[in-house]
Amino acid sequence: MSGLEDQIQELEAELERTPYNKATSKHIGRLKAKIAKLKDEAVTRAMKASGGGEGFSVKKSGDATVVLVGFPSVGKSTLLNKLTGTKSEVGAYAFTTLTVVPGSMDYKGAKIQILDIPGLIAGAAMGRGRGKEVIGVVRSADIIVILLDVFNGAHAGVLLKELYDAGIRINKPKPDITIKRTSNGGVLLHAVGTLDLEIEEVRSILAENKIMNADVLVRGGATQDDLIDAMIGSRVYIPAFIAVNKVDLVDAETQEEIRRGIVDEIGVEPLMISAHSGLHMDELKDEVYNKLGFMRVFLKPQNGVADLEEPLIIRTGSTVADICRKLHRDFVSRFRYARVWGRSVKHPGQRVGLPHQIIDSDILSIITEH
Ligand SMILES: Nc1nc2c(ncn2[C@@H]2O[C@H](COP(=O)(O)OP(=O)(O)OP(=O)(O)O)[C@@H](O)[C@H]2O)c(=O)[nH]1
Ligand SMILES: [Mg+2]
Structure with missing residues (x-):
C-alpha cells in the first residue's frame, strides 16, 4: 500500500517540476497516465482490503439524492438537521457521525433525499478513515454539497483533490471519447471538431495501459x-x-476575505451559510434544486381534463417510463401507450411509448390495461 503511495508521490513531484510545453507534452501525458493507473490500483486495492461486507447500505429514495461532503466537524449533521428536521448527532469533536444518516427535504414539489456522512479525511480515496465506504456513498450521489468550515476555507483544494483521486469529476460533462481496441495498425486518432491533443501524446498515454x-x-x-x-x-x-x-x-469583512480566497484558489463562488442561524438556507435549497434540474408535467386522466393546478415535479430529461414508475409501481407493467400535448411532440395528443422524453410543461395522459 505505502509502496504505491510513495510511487504516486514521486511521480506527482516530478509532474510538478516539469513545465508544460510542446517538447514536454508527451512526457507529461505519460506521467499523468502513470499516476492515474497507480491511483486506480491503490483505490481498487483499498476497496478490496476491508473485504466489502460492512459497506454503508443506504436506500436511495425521493426524486434525487444529495450528499454532504466535508472534513470532520464542519457542520454536516447540523446542516442535515436544519434542512430536514432529522436528528443526526451533532458534536463539538471530530468523527461524531460514524455512519450514513438520511433525511428528506420537500422543496418546490420535489422530494430530495439528503445524506449526512462521516467526515472525510485526507487519504480517504486510498481507504484512510472509513474512506472506502464514504467515497462509495459520494459516488452514488446525484449532487454533492461540499461543506467547508469558515476557519478552514483553505481546505477546499484538499477536499477536491480527494474527490478527484476517487474518480469523481465535478461540474463537468463526461467527455465524448471512445477508445476501440484493434488488432493492428497502431493508434489512430479521429476528431470531430478541433482537438488540442497531438497523436504522439495520445500514443504515449495509451501505451501506459x-x-x-x-x-x-x-x-x-x-x-x-x-x-x-x-x-x-x-x-x-x-x-x-x-x-x-x-x-x-466571523464578521462581514472576514467573510469577504474567505470568500475571495476560495474564488482565487479554485475559481468557484461559494455560498456563505450558517447551519446554526439558518443564514442562506433558501439559497442553498435553490442551488440544489436548480443544479439537479427539475421540470413540471401536467397529468390528464384518460377521458378527463388535465390538472393544470398541480403539476407533477420530475427530473429534467425524464421519460414516460420514469413518470410511470413515480406514479405507481404497476404502471410500467400495465402500460399500453401515452398521449402527449406540448413541446416534446410534433402533434397535439401524439401517441408515444415508454422511452419518450418529456419536456417542461407537457401534458401527459397514460393509458394502461386494467
Ligand atoms: N457557530 C456555528 N457552529 C456550528 C454551525 N454548524 C455546526 N456548528 C458546530 O460545529 C460542531 C460540529 O458540528 P457537526 O454538525 O457535528 O459537524 P459534522 O460535520 O457532522 O462532524 P462529523 O460528524 O464529526 O464529521 C458542533 O459543535 C456544532 O454545533 C454553524 O453554522 N455555526
Ligand atoms: Mg456529523
Whole structure:
C-alpha cells in the first residue's frame, strides 16, 4: 500500500517540476497516465482490503439524492438537521457521525433525499478513515454539497483533490471519447471538431495501459486528463457546489476575505451559510434544486381534463417510463401507450411509448390495461 503511495508521490513531484510545453507534452501525458493507473490500483486495492461486507447500505429514495461532503466537524449533521428536521448527532469533536444518516427535504414539489456522512479525511480515496465506504456513498450521489468550515476555507483544494483521486469529476460533462481496441495498425486518432491533443501524446498515454492498437474517436475536444479518464474508466460525473458554514462566527469583512480566497484558489463562488442561524438556507435549497434540474408535467386522466393546478415535479430529461414508475409501481407493467400535448411532440395528443422524453410543461395522459 505505502509502496504505491510513495510511487504516486514521486511521480506527482516530478509532474510538478516539469513545465508544460510542446517538447514536454508527451512526457507529461505519460506521467499523468502513470499516476492515474497507480491511483486506480491503490483505490481498487483499498476497496478490496476491508473485504466489502460492512459497506454503508443506504436506500436511495425521493426524486434525487444529495450528499454532504466535508472534513470532520464542519457542520454536516447540523446542516442535515436544519434542512430536514432529522436528528443526526451533532458534536463539538471530530468523527461524531460514524455512519450514513438520511433525511428528506420537500422543496418546490420535489422530494430530495439528503445524506449526512462521516467526515472525510485526507487519504480517504486510498481507504484512510472509513474512506472506502464514504467515497462509495459520494459516488452514488446525484449532487454533492461540499461543506467547508469558515476557519478552514483553505481546505477546499484538499477536499477536491480527494474527490478527484476517487474518480469523481465535478461540474463537468463526461467527455465524448471512445477508445476501440484493434488488432493492428497502431493508434489512430479521429476528431470531430478541433482537438488540442497531438497523436504522439495520445500514443504515449495509451501505451501506459499497454494499448498499442486502437481507434480513438474524440468529439468536441478533450484534454490529456480526459483521455486518461476515458482509458481508465470508472469515473463518475456529478454536479457540485461549495458552501462555507459557520459564517455566524466571523464578521462581514472576514467573510469577504474567505470568500475571495476560495474564488482565487479554485475559481468557484461559494455560498456563505450558517447551519446554526439558518443564514442562506433558501439559497442553498435553490442551488440544489436548480443544479439537479427539475421540470413540471401536467397529468390528464384518460377521458378527463388535465390538472393544470398541480403539476407533477420530475427530473429534467425524464421519460414516460420514469413518470410511470413515480406514479405507481404497476404502471410500467400495465402500460399500453401515452398521449402527449406540448413541446416534446410534433402533434397535439401524439401517441408515444415508454422511452419518450418529456419536456417542461407537457401534458401527459397514460393509458394502461386494467
Ligand atoms: N457557530 C456555528 N457552529 C456550528 C454551525 N454548524 C455546526 N456548528 C458546530 O460545529 C460542531 C460540529 O458540528 P457537526 O454538525 O457535528 O459537524 P459534522 O460535520 O457532522 O462532524 P462529523 O460528524 O464529526 O464529521 C458542533 O459543535 C456544532 O454545533 C454553524 O453554522 N455555526
Ligand atoms: Mg456529523
